[in-house]
Amino acid sequence: MAAFHLLxxxxxxxxxxxxxxxxxxxxxLSGADxxxxxxxxxxxxxxxxxxxxxxxxxxxxxxxxxxxxxxIVISTPEYNKGPSGxxxxxxxxxxxxxxxxxxxxxxxxxxxxxxxxGGERAQMILRSFLVPFQPRVISGxxxxxxxxxxxxxxxxxxxxxxxxxxxxxxxxxxxxxxxx
Numbered sequence: 001m002a003a004f005h006l007l008x009x010x011x012x013x014x015x016x017x018x019x020x021x022x023x024x025x026x027x028x029l030s031g032a033d034x035x036x037x038x039x040x041x042x043x044x045x046x047x048x049x050x051x052x053x054x055x056x057x058x059x060x061x062x063x064x065x066x067x068x069x070x071x072i073v074i075s076t077p078e079y080n081k082g083p084s085g086x087x088x089x090x091x092x093x094x095x096x097x098x099x100x101x102x103x104x105x106x107x108x109x110x111x112x113x114x115x116x117x118g119g120e121r122a123q124m125i126l127r128s129f130l131v132p133f134q135p136r137v138i139s140g141x142x143x144x145x146x147x148x149x150x151x152x153x154x155x156x157x158x159x160x161x162x163x164x165x166x167x168x169x170x171x172x173x174x175x176x177x178x179x180x
Contacts, residue, residue: 004030004070004178005032005070007072008036009040010075018145022167029171030174030175041058042056055093055097062094066094071105072105073107074087075111076110078120078123082125100134107130107136107174108138110145110167110170111143117144138173145163
């Protein structure tokens, strides 16, 4: 692999979301040569809309970004014990594409949340959402960033050695999987 192309997907639309910060920190630690952050600001999936107009351009762009990436890192918040609706909606739109762009794609999953468990439930559910797409989901180390609002410095870097070291190991495994 000449240049490592990483796609980052944050399950939060907020500009200063900790999941967005975590995706950017993952990209930095991965040493990606090319990093693209996906835009999940998509219309709600609607089969009638799809039948009348086809996939929206934003959904087509996301499918293309997934297809072009060597690997993908996804960070999900935990809303009401599960992943965000924004992330689920994006997966629903991508699922309508053939061929499936996720097939055999290396994917690292992580979560950041305000609570003590750091989005552990959301991450587990997200992993199950990915099963039909058949990517190569990295099994670990798992990163559940707890009390995420307190974990980044003014540059968006993780302040905890434990979390930073865990993220580095996860990115090292993702990059190794991408080079297979």
